[in-house]
Amino acid sequence: MNNMKKVLIVGLGAIGSIYAVKLSAYDPDCVFVLVDEARKLRYQRDGIIFNGQPYNFHYLTSAQADQDIDLILIATKSHGLQQALDDIAPFVHPGTVIISLLNGVSSPAAIADRYGWEGVLYAFFTGHGSTRVDNAITHDGVCTIVFGEAENKTYSQSVQRVTALFDQAGIEYDVPEDMLLALWKKFVLNVGVNQASAVLRATYGDFQQNERALGIAVKLMEEAVEVARAEGIHHADELLPWSLDFIHSMTPAFKSSMLQDVEAGRATEVDLFGEVVCDLGAKHQIATPWNAMFVRLIRALEPA
Numbered sequence: 001m002n003n004m005k006k007v008l009i010v011g012l013g014a015i016g017s018i019y020a021v022k023l024s025a026y027d028p029d030c031v032f033v034l035v036d037e038a039r040k041l042r043y044q045r046d047g048i049i050f051n052g053q054p055y056n057f058h059y060l061t062s063a064q065a066d067q068d069i070d071l072i073l074i075a076t077k078s079h080g081l082q083q084a085l086d087d088i089a090p091f092v093h094p095g096t097v098i099i100s101l102l103n104g105v106s107s108p109a110a111i112a113d114r115y116g117w118e119g120v121l122y123a124f125f126t127g128h129g130s131t132r133v134d135n136a137i138t139h140d141g142v143c144t145i146v147f148g149e150a151e152n153k154t155y156s157q158s159v160q161r162v163t164a165l166f167d168q169a170g171i172e173y174d175v176p177e178d179m180l181l182a183l184w185k186k187f188v189l190n191v192g193v194n195q196a197s198a199v200l201r202a203t204y205g206d207f208q209q210n211e212r213a214l215g216i217a218v219k220l221m222e223e224a225v226e227v228a229r230a231e232g233i234h235h236a237d238e239l240l241p242w243s244l245d246f247i248h249s250m251t252p253a254f255k256s257s258m259l260q261d262v263e264a265g266r267a268t269e270v271d272l273f274g275e276v277v278c279d280l281g282a283k284h285q286i287a288t289p290w291n292a293m294f295v296r297l298i299r300a301l302e303p304a
């Protein structure tokens, strides 16, 4: 088993910068940030400001694929994923592990469609939300990368290599035995909270205190649970209770990433949530009227 020495981060935003900062604190020469020429100029000029501290990193364009990259961490929004998949091509070699921190359940298959499943692990970010305004990121340090193969009774080589790096770099992680169940728990939560919060402009506190607001999130989540069952996710009956516990455990003032997108006038990631529930519902002949309606409402909130 060879050690991981070089990490390429794609997407130096609210989530990607948490890990660029952590990895550069561990070893500034181990972390690279993939950019195009325009982003390179912008980052070289402005860097990023993470919790008030300025940072700069080693920026690489696709034309500068002169490093043997062991791990690629993708942290773009959903609308940046296809371009990111094109841009990483020169860095993907046998043995390169690729992890996506995008919300939702669909990005691992999108990566595998392009590069095969061999280097792809399932993953997601959990913890407290991270906020970005232009190049300034604020995060309170509560974060875990949950990752692994679909099943992790024993750890594959890829999982062992990533855990070794994360242990050395002090990156908090969890490798659940049933990774698909973990991924779908987070998905069901996001389908309910992110979408309902975007339309209702609701914080976690609103869902904790207002039963009618929570009831709307539950309707969205129930459809996602039915779809999960049809997709063969084991223990699907755990999905809704887990999501409700998560909602009640969150800091009341926190806002979902989708509410932040709507408030900032940005495109949303409804393609990762309601649209996936509707597509899978159609595949399994499950009615998904709540998600269909929320997709339309959220699309109407996006910039024209």
Ligand SMILES: NC(=O)C1=CN([C@@H]2O[C@H](COP(=O)(O)OP(=O)(O)OC[C@H]3O[C@@H](n4cnc5c(N)ncnc54)[C@H](OP(=O)(O)O)[C@@H]3O)[C@@H](O)[C@H]2O)C=CC1
Binding pocket: 010, 011, 012, 013, 014, 015, 016, 034, 035, 036, 039, 075, 076, 077, 078, 080, 081, 083, 084, 087, 101, 102, 103, 125, 126, 128, 129, 130, 131, 132, 257, 269
């Ligand atoms: N923020 C949060 O609290 C949470 C976010 N997530 C998920 O994490 C993912 C990332 O979200 P977040 O970090 O908030 O998003 P951000 O918009 O803050 O960051 C995305 C970054 O990706 C960059 N980017 C897009 N395309 C490329 C590309 N081809 N090459 C290089 N960089 C690129 C963007 O650059 P530019 O600005 O120049 O376009 C931007 O800096 C999403 O799927 C989100 O749902 C999950 C949990 C919590």
Ligand SMILES: CC(C)(CO)C(=O)C(=O)O
Binding pocket: 103, 125, 126, 127, 128, 129, 190, 194, 255, 256, 257, 258
């Ligand atoms: C981390 C969490 C659960 C915070 O709401 C999230 O995934 C999001 O906002 O998209």
